[in-house]
Amino acid sequence: MVAAVFHLPREADIAAPIPAVHAQAKPLAVAPSSEAPAAAAQPVKAPRAPRDFSGLWLRIVPPLLGFGLLLLVWELVAARSSGSFPGPRETWAQAVTVFSDPFYSNGPNDQGVGWNVLASLQRVAVGFGLAALVGIPAGFAVGRSVFLARMFNPLISLLRPVSPLAWLPIGLLVFKGANPAAIWTIFICSIWPMVINTAVGVQRVPQDYMNVARVLDLSEWKILTRILFPAVLPYMLTGVRLAVGTAWLVIVAAEMLTGGVGIGFWVWDEWNNLNVKNIIIAIFVIGIVGLLLEMALVKLATAFTFEEVKS
Template identity: 70%
Template sequence: MIRNSRWRAGAERLAGASAGPVTGFALLLLVWKIISLRIGDIPAPETTLLAAYELFKNPFYDNGPNDVGIGWNILASLGRVALGFLLAAAVGIPLGFLIGRVPVMNAIFSPIISLLRPVSPLAWLPLGLLLFKAANPAAIWAIFICSIWPMIINTADGVKRVPPDYLNVARVLNLSEWKVFTRILFPSVLPYMMTGVRLSIGTAWLVIVAAEMLTGGTGLGFWLWDEWNNLNVQNILIAVLVIGIVGLLLDLILLALAKRLDYSEA
């Protein structure tokens, strides 16, 4: 009896949590269907989903440089995003700690960040091509330079928000800078830092699609643009859905990681 009641309570919680997303997706499909009925060039949801099923039946075929399965395109985009994002994290997070901790560093870098942060991602791509003389490093460069700012800003803001009493106690105890970092700064700044990381991965995923449209090769952006040139609207819609789903999964993974590392919930 107790087991049945627990199962029922769990099912009710699951139904309550899924009601909103299911309703939202149903509305999206309904709007999509209405648009497809009014505009003949827009494929209906059911035909697009059937085409997606056919694409994903064999996602890793390879018929040459410009004819590979969607699986290879997803992996190529994820690989570029991972490399550019990790480089941005390796530079941006330590720099954010320094800017938040050292007033001189804040005075030096804040104007530079304010100047460069609003620059469009695509504006960095020609500079990357000029610097690296190749499309792939240029795309990674664009990801790096555009995803670094949220990590710097959020990490620095987190350091500045550390309660002064914590640092005063550290001074009284004569803690080393390393102990101040590991025992005070890092646990306090971690939620802000993870927010910056989530914003950065979203930015990186946005940038890579636009960059691949211009640089060519393998990747979701190039595949989307190639399908546009072939006037294959079904595959364009599939590309949009795939880009959205992968971006959502990346955000959910980082959100779960942020909750796991949040000391305040321990």
């Protein structure tokens, strides 16, 4: 005999919802109609954000206002001088004539403004280069040695405030020539910023770096190239930038006294000819060249400087 057992469903089982079987089924893929446009399947592009011109406005408008103020003051001074002082329009017309042929040569005392600027830059490059070759190693030596620092600090403090033109007669007496004397004047006035800034940079190297070098028993050359030079580089480049500015200032004054070809001699020669327009043009040329030198050295300094020093 087979006994059949039947289990009656409980109330909870009756009340439980029956799962929908069709919800688990995957939707059938419908083939796209050939009549639907192809552009409907492409995503919609987000609207482009408006550009912020506030930074550009702050970079352009204030310098233009500054130049406009300069031209206004210049025009007022020229108007009150009764024609003895040229205004912006007359100077601009003369500048167009001067720069139409900047490299003409009619003898040693009559050359274009281009040749005069190149001659001055050549003297600055030679004098500044000699100052860098002597001043930067001297700064490292003074910064590393307490004995040398105590030995040369009084001499630097004594000679650094001397006017650049005071060194020119010494150069004329020693070198017997105007061009070497001008280079000597640039050299002696450009060396102090490089010596001082390099020495200060060496003295401000953290002592922990030197302790590690002493523990590792590094040679003096490795200490110089691996530790000191990267740490001192920002200070050294600051000294180089100050030295270039000093050299460009000195060469103009030195060439006024020594003569020959150069932007300083050109200014003095135009004054002797009572050509005030060319003097004003020379002032702008000197300023623009100095600005370009400064910008080039700032770019060089930021390229080889750490991020915290750049800011």
